[in-house]
Amino acid sequence: xxxxxxxxxxxxxxxxxxxxxxxxxxxxxxxxxxxxxxxxxxxxxxxxxxxxxxxxxxxxxxxxxxxxxxxxxxxxxxxxxxxxxxxxxxxxxxxxxxxxxxxxxxxxxxxxxxxxxxxxxxxxxxxxxxxxxxxxxxxxxxxxxxxxxxxxxxxxxxxxxxxxxxxxxxxxxxxxxxxxxxxxxxxxxxxxxxxxxxxxxxxxxxxxxxxxxxxxxxxx
Amino acid sequence: xxxxxxxxxxxxxxxxxxxxxxxxxxxxxxxxxxxxxxxxxxxxxxxxxxxxxxxxxxxxxxxxxxxxxxxxxxxxxxxxxxxxxxxxxxxxxxxxxxxxxxxxxxxxxxxxxxxxxxxxxxxxxxxxxxxxxxxxxxxxxxxxxxxxxxxxxxxxxxxxxxxxxxxxxxxxxxxxxxxxxxxxxxxxxxxxxxxxxxxxxxxxxxxxxxxxxxxxxxxx
Numbered sequence: 001x002x003x004x005x006x007x008x009x010x011x012x013x014x015x016x017x018x019x020x021x022x023x024x025x026x027x028x029x030x031x032x033x034x035x036x037x038x039x040x041x042x043x044x045x046x047x048x049x050x051x052x053x054x055x056x057x058x059x060x061x062x063x064x065x066x067x068x069x070x071x072x073x074x075x076x077x078x079x080x081x082x083x084x085x086x087x088x089x090x091x092x093x094x095x096x097x098x099x100x101x102x103x104x105x106x107x108x109x110x111x112x113x114x115x116x117x118x119x120x121x122x123x124x125x126x127x128x129x130x131x132x133x134x135x136x137x138x139x140x141x142x143x144x145x146x147x148x149x150x151x152x153x154x155x156x157x158x159x160x161x162x163x164x165x166x167x168x169x170x171x172x173x174x175x176x177x178x179x180x181x182x183x184x185x186x187x188x189x190x191x192x193x194x195x196x197x198x199x200x201x202x203x204x205x206x207x208x209x210x211x212x213x214x215x216x217x218x219x220x
Numbered sequence: 221x222x223x224x225x226x227x228x229x230x231x232x233x234x235x236x237x238x239x240x241x242x243x244x245x246x247x248x249x250x251x252x253x254x255x256x257x258x259x260x261x262x263x264x265x266x267x268x269x270x271x272x273x274x275x276x277x278x279x280x281x282x283x284x285x286x287x288x289x290x291x292x293x294x295x296x297x298x299x300x301x302x303x304x305x306x307x308x309x310x311x312x313x314x315x316x317x318x319x320x321x322x323x324x325x326x327x328x329x330x331x332x333x334x335x336x337x338x339x340x341x342x343x344x345x346x347x348x349x350x351x352x353x354x355x356x357x358x359x360x361x362x363x364x365x366x367x368x369x370x371x372x373x374x375x376x377x378x379x380x381x382x383x384x385x386x387x388x389x390x391x392x393x394x395x396x397x398x399x400x401x402x403x404x405x406x407x408x409x410x411x412x413x414x415x416x417x418x419x420x421x422x423x424x425x426x427x428x429x430x431x432x433x434x435x436x437x438x439x440x
Binding site for chain 2: 038039040065066067068070071089091118119120121122123126139141142143145146148149150151152164167170171
């Protein structure tokens with residue numbers, strides 16, 4: 001497992017850094033997916049399931065956290081390449097930080113790289129990390145009112161995973177109402193209700209990921 | 221319901237603003253409690269329960285959110301005074317913002333005022349809001365590894381509420397292990413496992429709140 005501690009990038013333009021990283025990823029044939037969610041939504045559990053389910057894809061995970069290595073250790077235990085990034089207290093990753101984290105992988109080739117962004121629904125939505133796709137996760141216990149309270153991340157994402165749907169019987173979470181609220185903010189967003197525990201809904205999400213990787217490699 | 225949209229305070233020192241607000245609250249006999257947690261931990265549900273259970277205390281709630289008025293509406297429906305604060309995209313409240321929000325209550329007297337801070341485990345831990353007590357909430361579905369990943373908030377808080385314990389049977393959350401991790405970071409913290417849904421554990425938390433209010437009023 002690689003480890004790197006980063007501070008906010010000091011370059012003049014995050015947008016330029018983001019475009020440069022995207023161009024580099026395009027050249028390498030690696031789709032970088034910026035995974036955003038609140039703390040405890042099940043990001044690492046979801047990524048672990050995807051890694052197990054898609055053994056033919058070469059997958060790397062950049063784990064951004066304020067502290068601890070627990071997530072990167074879980075990913076590495078599955079045989080995928082993991083980089084643990086400590087963000088020096090920052091609540092998001094920027095494009096320069098993402099590029100620096102990716103650099104620790106020594107030019108190895110991947111089909112798919114996940115940036116597991118710092119856990120919260122606010123700051124990560126505001127920064128372009130250079131990713132080709134943005135995927136956010138909302139877990140059932142968090143509540144179906146979150147699109148009303150944190151609209152920007154729902155507006156900015158290409159896909160929404162509604163996770164922990166196995167817990168729907170125990171929480172007052174209206175799936176249809178939630179999706180309706182999300183689609184009002186972002187009609188084009190792809191929505192995947194899943195349970196990484198039971199596997200329900202994973203097929204559709206994984207098909208979307210495969211297709212996105214193919215598109216990324218072919219649309220040069 | 222009062223509503224106010226705030227930007228970050230531009231004063232030289234948040235610490236000075238915080239001390240000034242604390243002195244003012246002391247003079248008014250109002251204990252201000254800074255309530256911090258991730259999005260979806262059940263802050264508003266918990267506060268609603270406390271308001272119903274402590275009808276003899278005069279309670280106000282300052283609801284800080286990026287967007288929407290849903291939380292303040294829920295509080296106001298219970299007959300408590302609520303101020304909806306919109307933070308202009310900011311992920312935390314500072315002391316100047318808190319004072320400005322409190323000012324909208326027109327000098328009315330309260331025994332207890334809750335600042336429901338913006339929902340995330342990172343930024344709110346870094347800012348002194350002028351509160352007399354800091355209370356954080358971690359909900360069972362978020363996972364018992366959160367003290368490892370977001371240590372600062374656990375270190376800074378006077379009390380930790382572990383919420384949604386009615387969901388313990390459905391999640392891989394080890395209560396003893398979680399409390400052990402928290403106590404290693406902050407041996408003095410008071411820990412209250414509760415379910416605002418069933419009422420389990422609420423007595424101990426509410427006794428702590430009553431005692432804290434009494435201490436605040438008498439230790440001039």
